[in-house]
Amino acid sequence: MKTACTLAVALAWAMAAVAQDGPTTTAPTTTPAPDQARLNYRLQPRQIAEGTWVIEGAVADFLPANGCNIINTAFIATGDGVIVINTGPSRLYGEQQRRAIAAVTPQPVRAVLNLNLHPDYFFGNQAWDGVPTQALAGSIAGMRAEGESYADNLYRLCGAWMRGTQATPARQALEPGSFTMGAHRLELRRLQGHTQDDLVLIDHSTGVLFAGGLVFAERVPTTPHADPAQWLNSLDQLEQWQRQGQFKQLVPSHGPVAQGLKGIAQTRDWLVWLTGWMNDSARQGLDLSELLRTPAPERFARWAAQPAELHRSLAQWYPAYERRALQAQ
Amino acid sequence: MIQRRNLLLASLWGMAAQASLANTQDATGGDPLGSMQWPGLRKQYTQDAPLRFTDQVLVRTPAFADDALNVPLQIDARALQQVGGGIARMIVVADRNPIREVLSFEPLQALPMLAFRIRLEQASPIRCLVQTRDGHWHVGGAMTQAAGGGCTVPGASRTDGSWSKTLNQVQARFFTNLAGASRRLRLQVMHPMDTGLVAGIPAFYIERLELRDAADQPWWRLQLHEPVSENPLITLEMPTDGPREFCLLGEDNNGNRIDAGVRA
Numbered sequence: 344m345k346t347a348c349t350l351a352v353a354l355a356w357a358m359a360a361v362a363q364d365g366p367t368t369t370a371p372t373t374t375p376a377p378d379q380a381r382l383n384y385r386l387q388p389r390q391i392a393e394g395t396w397v398i399e400g401a402v403a404d405f406l407p408a409n410g411c412n413i414i415n416t417a418f419i420a421t422g423d424g425v426i427v428i429n430t431g432p433s434r435l436y437g438e439q440q441r442r443a444i445a446a447v448t449p450q451p452v453r454a455v456l457n458l459n460l461h462p463d464y465f466f467g468n469q470a471w472d473g474v475p476t477q478a479l480a481g482s483i484a485g486m487r488a489e490g491e492s493y494a495d496n497l498y499r500l501c502g503a504w505m506r507g508t509q510a511t512p513a514r515q516a517l518e519p520g521s522f523t524m525g526a527h528r529l530e531l532r533r534l535q536g537h538t539q540d541d542l543v544l545i546d547h548s549t550g551v552l553f554a555g556g557l558v559f560a561e562r563v564p565t566t567p568h569a570d571p572a573q574w575l576n577s578l579d580q581l582e583q584w585q586r587q588g589q590f591k592q593l594v595p596s597h598g599p600v601a602q603g604l605k606g607i608a609q610t611r612d613w614l615v616w617l618t619g620w621m622n623d624s625a626r627q628g629l630d631l632s633e634l635l636r637t638p639a640p641e642r643f644a645r646w647a648a649q650p651a652e653l654h655r656s657l658a659q660w661y662p663a664y665e666r667r668a669l670q671a672q
Numbered sequence: 673m674i675q676r677r678n679l680l681l682a683s684l685w686g687m688a689a690q691a692s693l694a695n696t697q698d699a700t701g702g703d704p705l706g707s708m709q710w711p712g713l714r715k716q717y718t719q720d721a722p723l724r725f726t727d728q729v730l731v732r733t734p735a736f737a738d739d740a741l742n743v744p745l746q747i748d749a750r751a752l753q754q755v756g757g758g759i760a761r762m763i764v765v766a767d768r769n770p771i772r773e774v775l776s777f778e779p780l781q782a783l784p785m786l787a788f789r790i791r792l793e794q795a796s797p798i799r800c801l802v803q804t805r806d807g808h809w810h811v812g813g814a815m816t817q818a819a820g821g822g823c824t825v826p827g828a829s830r831t832d833g834s835w836s837k838t839l840n841q842v843q844a845r846f847f848t849n850l851a852g853a854s855r856r857l858r859l860q861v862m863h864p865m866d867t868g869l870v871a872g873i874p875a876f877y878i879e880r881l882e883l884r885d886a887a888d889q890p891w892w893r894l895q896l897h898e899p900v901s902e903n904p905l906i907t908l909e910m911p912t913d914g915p916r917e918f919c920l921l922g923e924d925n926n927g928n929r930i931d932a933g934v935r936a
Contacts, residue, residue, distance in 0.1 A: 496819070628850055628907075630858075631789070633746070654734060654738055658742065662742065662905070666843070669845050670843055
């Protein structure tokens with residue numbers, strides 16, 4: 344165990360050293376396991392482009408063993424201050440994220456972005472007092488409306504990791520648009536489908552796109568606020584931007600960052616399969632309990648959070664398909 | 673004096689014997705799901721009738737109930753069709769629900785199989801007690817984990833008030849394209865199914881549903897209780913051969929009638 348840890352640290356150091364010379368390094372490290380006894384997430388920023396770091400979460404479902412840290416957060420040190428993207432599942436995460444960023448760059452943090460209304464995108468906001476926390480207006484409304492129930496749920500799932508956490512919605516509503524900070528030309532765009540307000544950040548200077556919850560890589564997508572048709576449109580949009588060369592690296596909020604680009608096709612594959620299967624099953628007269636006992640096709644079997652996330656989506660969506668099938672006489 | 677001493681000794685013996693019995697006695701009454709509620713349930717529903725736990729009664733639930741207002745169950749006792757003169761009734765209970773009895777089903781001419789959804793207040797064993805015509809009980813069950821709260825919050829149609837516009841409307845459809853020697857009947861009755869455990873909202877639920885053919889012969893009968901989910905969606909299996917026209921009849925606890933034609 345000790346050797347493994349030392350190795351991981353050494354590797355991270357080596358990568359940081361390389362990163363200072365060249366603009367991009369893409370080789371993924373293994374995310375170190377968090378220290379449950381000390382409630383230490385062991386956050387390890389990894390540089391993926393000039394001035395750009397990601398802190399990758401476990402590719403898994405919420406579990407005490409992973410500290411419920413299943414999200415990829417990121418930050419861009421622009422030369423004139425830092426932009427932080429997402430703040431993790433708890434107050435503790437936010438605090439440790441803040442320290443991890445300060446250890447990488449002395450630049451002051453100018454803004455914190457929450458890419459959507461889900462708890463692991465904004466629960467760390469509590470640690471970012473004194474810094475503008477920003478999100479789309481619809482996301483902020485959702486954070487206010489659902490923050491309490493998110494907290495109940497995460498306390499139940501994650502236990503001690505949540506200590507002292509209170510849902511702290513973003514304070515400033517932002518509008519899509521372009522701006523320049525330091526050496527980076529940045530653009531915020533609004534898409535829809537994973538939630539009603541999916542904020543996407545493109546760094547035109549580095550070609551990195553932060554896709555938020557629109558793209559899941561090697562992991563079953565979560566759907567509590569999703570609209571599949573809108574989501575598929577947004578995936579088409581992302582693919583078009585990629586073809587046009589607007590970005591060449593994609594940071595998904597869930598799943599290995601190195602597989603981010605593949606995540607566009609994977610997320611589409613999942614949504615098309617799932618909605619088609621629910622439709623066919625309802626027309627055949629199958630009951631929800633029967634779908635819950637049917638495993639997903641082989642190509643999805645190895646994805647993280649399987650089958651729990653599939654079951655959540657079925658419980659959420661299938662009853663509407665069943666009703667439609669009964670009415671379609 | 674001697675007599676009295678013997679008496680004392682005897683009663684001491686008795687106490688010791690009782691104590692050792694208590695040490696070895698299983699407080700769950702041999703329940704394979706290890707539930708302390710089981711002995712009480714057994715007494716309430718089966719009294720002293722012969723009873724066994726068996727895999728011939730399948731209760732299928734998700735291991736974790738993601739939506740505590742709609743926990744899908746599928747009950748299957750087809751393995752008992754030739755046992756003990758056939759199945760008289762099937763009772764579904766959730767040990768740790770504030771209202772434990774979920775429903776009671778007389779399959780009559782239908783198959784002893786049923787799918788529906790329930791409200792779950794907390795993690796609980798869910799079981800089906802099947803009585804065959806010889807009076808014997810056959811019990812199967814499964815444990816379901818849940819975040820819970822399903823019995824003590826209002827359903828969607830109660831929250832938005834839409835229930836009064838659709839009360840007791842029926843949607844029903846036969847499905848014949850499934851594998852197996854049965855015709856599947858799926859039906860949904862619009863009803864808020866209020867448990868009475870939400871402040872200010874008294875219990876309001878469908879008590880009785882049955883399917884009759886044109887000759888007024890019953891094909892199955894259901895007694896529902898509060899834990900059945902809002903707008904109950906029930907899946908039944910009927911023999912492939914048989915009439916094509918039926919009537920679904922029923923009543924809720926406020927005396928509102930359900931009366932709808934069901935056509936194969």
